[in-house]
Amino acid sequence: EKVPLDGVVLEGTSAIDMQSLTGESVPVSINKGEQILSGSVVLDGALTIRANKEFKSSTVSKIMDLVENASKNKSKTETFISKITKWYTLGVVVLAVLVWGIFWAATKNFNTAIYKGLIFLVVSCPCAFAISVPLAYFSGLGNASKHGILIKGSNHLDVCARLKTVVFDKTGTLTTGQFSIEKVTSFKDGLSEKDILLLASIGEQNSLHPLAKAIVSSCGKKRLPKAENIKEIAGRGVEFEYKGKKYFVGRKSKALENTAVELFEGKTKLGQIDMKDSVKPSSIQACRALKKMGVRTVMLSGDNPATVAKVADEIGIDEALSALLPQDKYAWLESHKTKQQNMAYVGDGLNDAPSLMLADVGISMGINGSPASVEASDIVLVDDEPQKIVSAIKISKYTRKIVLENIVFSAVVKLAFVILGLTGVTGHLAMLAAVFADVGVTVLAILNSIRALTYKPEKAQNKHKK
Numbered sequence: 001e002k003v004p005l006d007g008v009v010l011e012g013t014s015a016i017d018m019q020s021l022t023g024e025s026v027p028v029s030i031n032k033g034e035q036i037l038s039g040s041v042v043l044d045g046a047l048t049i050r051a052n053k054e055f056k057s058s059t060v061s062k063i064m065d066l067v068e069n070a071s072k073n074k075s076k077t078e079t080f081i082s083k084i085t086k087w088y089t090l091g092v093v094v095l096a097v098l099v100w101g102i103f104w105a106a107t108k109n110f111n112t113a114i115y116k117g118l119i120f121l122v123v124s125c126p127c128a129f130a131i132s133v134p135l136a137y138f139s140g141l142g143n144a145s146k147h148g149i150l151i152k153g154s155n156h157l158d159v160c161a162r163l164k165t166v167v168f169d170k171t172g173t174l175t176t177g178q179f180s181i182e183k184v185t186s187f188k189d190g191l192s193e194k195d196i197l198l199l200a201s202i203g204e205q206n207s208l209h210p211l212a213k214a215i216v217s218s219c220g221k222k223r224l225p226k227a228e229n230i231k232e233i234a235g236r237g238v239e240f241e242y243k244g245k246k247y248f249v250g251r252k253s254k255a256l257e258n259t260a261v262e263l264f265e266g267k268t269k270l271g272q273i274d275m276k277d278s279v280k281p282s283s284i285q286a287c288r289a290l291k292k293m294g295v296r297t298v299m300l301s302g303d304n305p306a307t308v309a310k311v312a313d314e315i316g317i318d319e320a321l322s323a324l325l326p327q328d329k330y331a332w333l334e335s336h337k338t339k340q341q342n343m344a345y346v347g348d349g350l351n352d353a354p355s356l357m358l359a360d361v362g363i364s365m366g367i368n369g370s371p372a373s374v375e376a377s378d379i380v381l382v383d384d385e386p387q388k389i390v391s392a393i394k395i396s397k398y399t400r401k402i403v404l405e406n407i408v409f410s411a412v413v414k415l416a417f418v419i420l421g422l423t424g425v426t427g428h429l430a431m432l433a434a435v436f437a438d439v440g441v442t443v444l445a446i447l448n449s450i451r452a453l454t455y456k457p458e459k460a461q462n463k464h465k466k
Contacts, residue, residue, distance in 0.1 A: 132445030140399030
């Protein structure tokens with residue numbers, strides 16, 4: 001059950017899940033007299049808590065305040081075309097009148113002046129810009145959605161094309177958030193690794209602890225023998241009897257650096273099961289691809305330094321920071337945002353929401369991501385795969401390239417036909433040429449924009465590898 005308010009534990013002990021607050025994947029033990037934060041989830045046992053803060057001062061409320069403040073500081077990059085077309089139409093009308101005036105003054109022929117003014121007006125019509133450029137962005141957004149990438153607007157796609165740094169949360173983003181067995185060690189002769197796992201599973205089969213579930217699943221779907229006199233010690237482990245012998249499976253040693261479960265018979269340690277939150281295969285692929293693209297990778301996590309360093313080394317992260325609270329992540333982004341432009345943050349938990357709002361581009365996980373993180377983000381990865389970030393950047397770059405092609409092509413052709421039409425080079429075909437410079441260029445730019453809908457980032461990546 002989720003703790004609604006910050007408080008102090010009056011009675012009871014339990015293991016609590018603080019992953020949504022700190023990103024720490026390993027449950028921690030809470031005892032009488034200790035502080036407990038709102039948003040924590042009680043995994044076992046029962047706690048009597050005295051609330052010592054009102055909701056507006058609670059941890060969850062502060063996180064939501066960070067989200068609101070971050071939205072004010074969020075840099076929303078305007079698309080390039082919106083900047084150049086802000087006063088375009090008004091400018092064209094004014095210049096058309098000016099052209100008419102100049103030719104009337106020069107030729108004293110009202111009809112010729114009107115004709116030249118109309119040529120300028122037709123050629124300079126902003127249809128090619130106003131239609132093809134938004135269509136290119138629309139095609140890029142549609143293409144991204146086909147690949148399971150939901151981008152909340154063309155301005156985010158434009159910023160994504162110029163990313164220089166991608167900052168990751170660890171648990172649930174780069175890792176699966178589900179534990180797996182890394183190593184089993186037996187300390188008793190004649191007792192194999194399978195025997196250790198079997199004995200541990202017999203004791204853990206009735207526990208709801210995430211580590212217990214991982215151990216039991218290692219034995220497959222076969223039916224486990226029943227244990228007797230089972231007693232779960234909240235935050236520590238399980239005591240049980242099997243074939244007349246007393247066992248304990250859990251954690252007694254405080255000196256263990258890694259996440260591990262120990263198996264004891266009485267006071268004798270029989271074995272140890274080292275656990276890990278497994279890395280998503282696509283995380284390694286994503287980081288490698290980002291490095292090839294010249295994008296720097298950073299990992300901010302609430303996990304312990306040893307675990308964070310190990311994951312960072314396995315994935316190939318450029319920089320990793322550990323033991324960070326949500327406000328620490330927010331402060332890091334805020335301090336580095338002035339130095340490193342176009343920074344993306346990738347996360348999945350409630351604790352990531354402020355950072356997702358603050359970053360130039362916030363990217364969240366669609367399946368396991370919390371509602372707050374999905375709401376706060378600019379891009380949602382439907383299948384939670386970090387590799388999709390690379391696809392998002394490739395699609396964004398390709399779309400932006402097409403947008404710039406449309407702008408440059410339309411501007412150059414229009415300028416050329418304006419010069420040809422006003423100087424009389426096109427002769428009696430001047431108006432027909434002007435119509436082509438307007439409608440013809442618009443059609444060509446539209447056809448070019450549709451290419452963004454058919455672009456395949458996977459083929460581009462394979463071509464790059466070759």
